Amino acid sequence: MPPATILKFPTSSPADTTPLTRLQEAGFKTQDILGIVGKTEGNGCVNDFSRTLSSHVWDALIPETAISIFSGGTEGVLSPHVTCILESYEPTGLNAAVTRSRVLEPWEVGTAEHAKAVTESIRETMIEENIQPGDVRLVLVKCPLLTSERIATIQGSGRKPVTLDTYESMALSRYASAIGIGAAIETFLEPQIPYLLSKGDFQTPFASCSSGAELEDCHILILSDSRYTPSPPAPLLRTFTSTLNTAIDFPSLQALLTKALTPTAPYTTATLLQVFAKAEANPSGLVGGRFRHTMLTDSDLHSTRHARAAVGGLIAGVTGDCWVYVSGGAEGT
Amino acid sequence: MPPATILKFPTSSPADTTPLTRLQEAGFKTQDILGIVGKTEGNGCVNDFSRTLSSHVWDALIPETAISIFSGGTEGVLSPHVTCILESYEPTGLNAAVTRSRVLEPWEVGTAEHAKAVTESIRETMIEENIQPGDVRLVLVKCPLLTSERIATIQGSGRKPVTLDTYESMALSRYASAIGIGAAIETFLEPQIPYLLSKGDFQTPFASCSSGAELEDCHILILSDSRYTPSPPAPLLRTFTSTLNTAIDFPSLQALLTKALTPTAPYTTATLLQVFAKAEANPSGLVGGRFRHTMLTDSDLHSTRHARAAVGGLIAGVTGDCWVYVSGGAEGT
Amino acid sequence: MPPATILKFPTSSPADTTPLTRLQEAGFKTQDILGIVGKTEGNGCVNDFSRTLSSHVWDALIPETAISIFSGGTEGVLSPHVTCILESYEPTGLNAAVTRSRVLEPWEVGTAEHAKAVTESIRETMIEENIQPGDVRLVLVKCPLLTSERIATIQGSGRKPVTLDTYESMALSRYASAIGIGAAIETFLEPQIPYLLSKGDFQTPFASCSSGAELEDCHILILSDSRYTPSPPAPLLRTFTSTLNTAIDFPSLQALLTKALTPTAPYTTATLLQVFAKAEANPSGLVGGRFRHTMLTDSDLHSTRHARAAVGGLIAGVTGDCWVYVSGGAEGT
Amino acid sequence: MPPATILKFPTSSPADTTPLTRLQEAGFKTQDILGIVGKTEGNGCVNDFSRTLSSHVWDALIPETAISIFSGGTEGVLSPHVTCILESYEPTGLNAAVTRSRVLEPWEVGTAEHAKAVTESIRETMIEENIQPGDVRLVLVKCPLLTSERIATIQGSGRKPVTLDTYESMALSRYASAIGIGAAIETFLEPQIPYLLSKGDFQTPFASCSSGAELEDCHILILSDSRYTPSPPAPLLRTFTSTLNTAIDFPSLQALLTKALTPTAPYTTATLLQVFAKAEANPSGLVGGRFRHTMLTDSDLHSTRHARAAVGGLIAGVTGDCWVYVSGGAEGT
Structure with a gap:
């Protein structure tokens, strides 16, 4: 590979x-x-x-x-x-x-x-x-x-x-x-x-x-x-995964970013290359078990569009990057 | 008053x-x-x-x-x-x-x-x-x-x-x-x-x-x-205002929330009652002067809906509260 | 009754x-x-x-x-x-x-x-x-x-x-x-x-x-x-029913209207009071078994809206009346 | 030419x-x-x-x-x-x-x-x-x-x-x-x-x-x-133009079709090859000066889509042909 x-x-x-x-x-x-x-x-x-x-x-x-x-x-x-x-x-x-x-x-x-x-x-x-x-x-x-x-x-x-x-x-x-x-x-x-x-x-x-x-x-x-890593100062690419428990799970997002952006010695800086995220309207009709959302009753706008917009707004905001990959519909993920 | x-x-x-x-x-x-x-x-x-x-x-x-x-x-x-x-x-x-x-x-x-x-x-x-x-x-x-x-x-x-x-x-x-x-x-x-x-x-x-x-x-x-404030421990209501310079201006939002949620003596806790925000698609077609957005060329979905969804996603995420007042179209504000 | x-x-x-x-x-x-x-x-x-x-x-x-x-x-x-x-x-x-x-x-x-x-x-x-x-x-x-x-x-x-x-x-x-x-x-x-x-x-x-x-x-x-009819010249209300076999079944519509608008003696005029119609996108994806329609693959606009618009255009056009009752989704009818 | x-x-x-x-x-x-x-x-x-x-x-x-x-x-x-x-x-x-x-x-x-x-x-x-x-x-x-x-x-x-x-x-x-x-x-x-x-x-x-x-x-x-016409029985292509005064102007449409589909000697049949039409929501907010339409106040669906659907429904219905060219927005035409 x-x-x-x-x-x-x-x-x-x-x-x-x-x-x-x-x-x-x-x-x-x-x-x-x-x-x-x-x-x-x-x-x-x-x-x-x-x-x-x-x-x-x-x-x-x-x-x-x-x-x-x-x-x-x-x-x-x-x-x-x-x-x-x-x-x-x-x-x-x-x-x-x-x-x-x-x-x-x-x-x-x-x-x-x-x-x-x-x-x-x-x-x-x-x-x-x-x-x-x-x-x-x-x-x-x-x-x-x-x-x-x-x-x-x-x-x-x-x-x-x-x-x-x-x-x-x-x-x-x-x-x-x-x-x-x-x-x-x-x-x-x-x-x-x-x-x-x-x-x-x-x-x-x-x-x-x-x-x-x-x-x-x-x-x-x-x-x-990969088990093969570059010799510093050649940049090292690392991956980090986390699950947002809700569409407003800012704490998990923040924890993940903190981890990703903390340089490991001998590196002294860390840069975010890309975020790959999936976004979905909770089928229960509630965000975080508490807030009624209207994404599944909006017949003008499919819920995947709603979800991408909202989670995209959060991730782009927190990372300062609008070129993030946020995809709608998180079935199985 | x-x-x-x-x-x-x-x-x-x-x-x-x-x-x-x-x-x-x-x-x-x-x-x-x-x-x-x-x-x-x-x-x-x-x-x-x-x-x-x-x-x-x-x-x-x-x-x-x-x-x-x-x-x-x-x-x-x-x-x-x-x-x-x-x-x-x-x-x-x-x-x-x-x-x-x-x-x-x-x-x-x-x-x-x-x-x-x-x-x-x-x-x-x-x-x-x-x-x-x-x-x-x-x-x-x-x-x-x-x-x-x-x-x-x-x-x-x-x-x-x-x-x-x-x-x-x-x-x-x-x-x-x-x-x-x-x-x-x-x-x-x-x-x-x-x-x-x-x-x-x-x-x-x-x-x-x-x-x-x-x-x-x-x-x-x-x-x-008001110049008349309650006698502690009766709760004191305070207002804080800030401008998000872009739809992804997380730093300004975070600074405002930090300020709002820092209790002033003799109070030891502070709670967010409500956020009133306006959201808008930047008329330049760019977010932050840099990222091309498509809110103004989307003929299926008006830009105010896009803007509310994105800025709402950020504010609700960061505050953990989906009952925030985010309104679309920020002309003059 | x-x-x-x-x-x-x-x-x-x-x-x-x-x-x-x-x-x-x-x-x-x-x-x-x-x-x-x-x-x-x-x-x-x-x-x-x-x-x-x-x-x-x-x-x-x-x-x-x-x-x-x-x-x-x-x-x-x-x-x-x-x-x-x-x-x-x-x-x-x-x-x-x-x-x-x-x-x-x-x-x-x-x-x-x-x-x-x-x-x-x-x-x-x-x-x-x-x-x-x-x-x-x-x-x-x-x-x-x-x-x-x-x-x-x-x-x-x-x-x-x-x-x-x-x-x-x-x-x-x-x-x-x-x-x-x-x-x-x-x-x-x-x-x-x-x-x-x-x-x-x-x-x-x-x-x-x-x-x-x-x-x-x-x-x-x-x-x-009703078995009880008014004494002329008091107006007589009559009902007529037909099925449009397709969303473009103009011949059936025309035949129905001709029938409805032909006065029965002793009446010499006939007026259309109201049309009640149901409209639907054919589930086969074809109009009249022949013309591919896109009502069921249009994720911006639900098929009932498409169907009402099209059948409404035909019925309102042919009757010259835009105050007709055209309802979407013809399941069972 | x-x-x-x-x-x-x-x-x-x-x-x-x-x-x-x-x-x-x-x-x-x-x-x-x-x-x-x-x-x-x-x-x-x-x-x-x-x-x-x-x-x-x-x-x-x-x-x-x-x-x-x-x-x-x-x-x-x-x-x-x-x-x-x-x-x-x-x-x-x-x-x-x-x-x-x-x-x-x-x-x-x-x-x-x-x-x-x-x-x-x-x-x-x-x-x-x-x-x-x-x-x-x-x-x-x-x-x-x-x-x-x-x-x-x-x-x-x-x-x-x-x-x-x-x-x-x-x-x-x-x-x-x-x-x-x-x-x-x-x-x-x-x-x-x-x-x-x-x-x-x-x-x-x-x-x-x-x-x-x-x-x-x-x-x-x-x-x-063209001034040069084919020798019968080679088919003769003819064009006919009319204006629909309203989006429900069925009489004008019918008159035009009758004219177009009446064969001229020595031809004994006439076939409709194609219809080119423009459709538009009347800026007055009324169809035929009388019926309030909602095409210009529908913020979910642009008026050109409404107009194409309705006029398309009429023309396709009356001609029995869904492969007609109906285009939205009739400014200047």
């Missing part, structure tokens, strides 16, 4: 690929790109064509083995940008690997077959790249959703779609991907996939999944800690 | 007036109500009937001299609630007075006549209640907007409306109110009202204005510091 | 009850009101507070035995109005009766208990008012939906809600009501209620159901043909 | 270019394409990236001299499709020419310079292709709009944008284009351009303009009647 580094750049529109030029100015070649993880400015829901547009322009430029993961929705202060995951010639402390699942049939989206396909792809990559489960820090997955057309295809084939609601299919797809990630890291979970799917409350801290109409397979990015 | 105290309660819907019962349980009478300042769960824009519904049910219950100010929009983690401004029988350190402007003709909304009407009403109240300009800490105004019908009335009378865009009329109305507040506190500004209106960049830290279709006059609430 | 007549009036806002004055000018008393059926200008979905506001102001004015049915959503050319169903002192050819079901527990919404409660209420009324099943021409029902709060109540009681999606609960509630109507008219259907609910494709031409958060029981209006 | 023919095809997504294959199956070559006029499934407003995506994929495939015009918004029953304007080897009765204006500077959008650039391009083409003003039947223009970024560019250059509201810039841009078209056909109007712009009520029946963020010049398609 190659050592990796991370650079991020703002984009002026979903069709903006000028970050490629800036990468070259920074000394990287196109071939160094492992993956492009971006936030685009659509609604982040079913008919978000900003994601499709970004995939379209970037997929034509990055290496065939590289993947793109675009998450729509830059509500509030979130700012469109791309995070480039790049192969590094020297150890950085961070490793990255990317892969794709097989193409999922429409009727597999959100099912055990979907979860298993994700598990399989991740596990193959872990074997190939010699990644130990304990070293995995984050798996980002972009997975398909069901459009009206795909639902009709499913029904035409005599099968039953997991849902008739295209927006809900996004959540079911994210959840299946999260279970797939969980089962890849913790092998004993694999036989439980169907049970976990039906139970509905599986959670893993290592997953960040988003769904879109722009693809039919799953794009997978694995970030892991 | 009467000493005042503040209590806030969640609401289960825009029609929920049960806080009245809870006020009584807390020892207050309906006659003690000076004003009800609430957040309701509509879109906060032109066709927000949650505001109208709340006004309707509350105005029938509160004293005739009391006023209601409902601000729509509880995007993200913001939670519907009412803040009750109550007359106190003992000094609290905080004074409050409420008034209403005369009814504005549709063609006055957003003009110098509107601003002057606000100035006049505030100034009369300041004289009657013996409020010194230097003691005023916050003036909340709820002011009218232009619906299609009101625009037609204006045109039918041979006049020209300030705008043909109903959503834009909200901003123009807020701005005229803010200028009216400014001119009430700083007398020398009054002759400049027409100039300030056309110039467009007036700002006062004392104003919080929101507009709605549910009223034709302006509802005005004045909060000021 | 009393003879009934119908008058309709535009409204200037959801809080506008001036049609009451116009009714009096037309010679009716408040006590003559059997029901108010209105279109209000909200989103017609879960958080449509225009409906609640209208219910609130009208329910305080109409007789206790009368009912209100407000359907939100005046997209496109649809124009806010109320249709007053009035008791007539003379036969008109049309009879009307109104009733309410018992209050539904949150966990009953959308279930067989809901359908049965509707059946029961209608049947009792039919017996009391001596209405023959074959004479029933239209049953309008307004029924509850599930908000986040009601979903939490259900879960708190250890039960499982029919759905966790508040918007979807509207469709399930409409469907249960339609089955309830069907079973009231065709007795043999009653034992099949649970089966029809699970099967999902029941249809009756006599039902028009809409759901809202503003009520906990079902409001029911029954229109039937 | 080349004889032209028209073929239209449904699209399965904004990225779908399979109509190209179907064109080839129908005997056309890519080089025959003069223009692609499509309806895509975005919101049709500022952030409609479905338009950008379609432009992106099609512009890479069509001849350099050809143009694309994508209009977003397939609300209600409108169905995504492309109309291909093709050069014909034989006379058809219809001629077509396409051109582009020079790139407009951001500060020119919506101004007299914009209108003049359109006039100039059209007039040059008319001279080159020998088109007589009296033969022009329809000019379709796709023109730029102002994004936050372009507004900042304008302000950065010390200029004043025509508006600060990105959505409003779409209307101003359409209006300038319409004036440009009018002045190209009626020469005497050219000196009046600034006056017509400020007056705001210019109208020409020959224009159909839509704006988008996906281009910086204007794409222009001119359809005109």
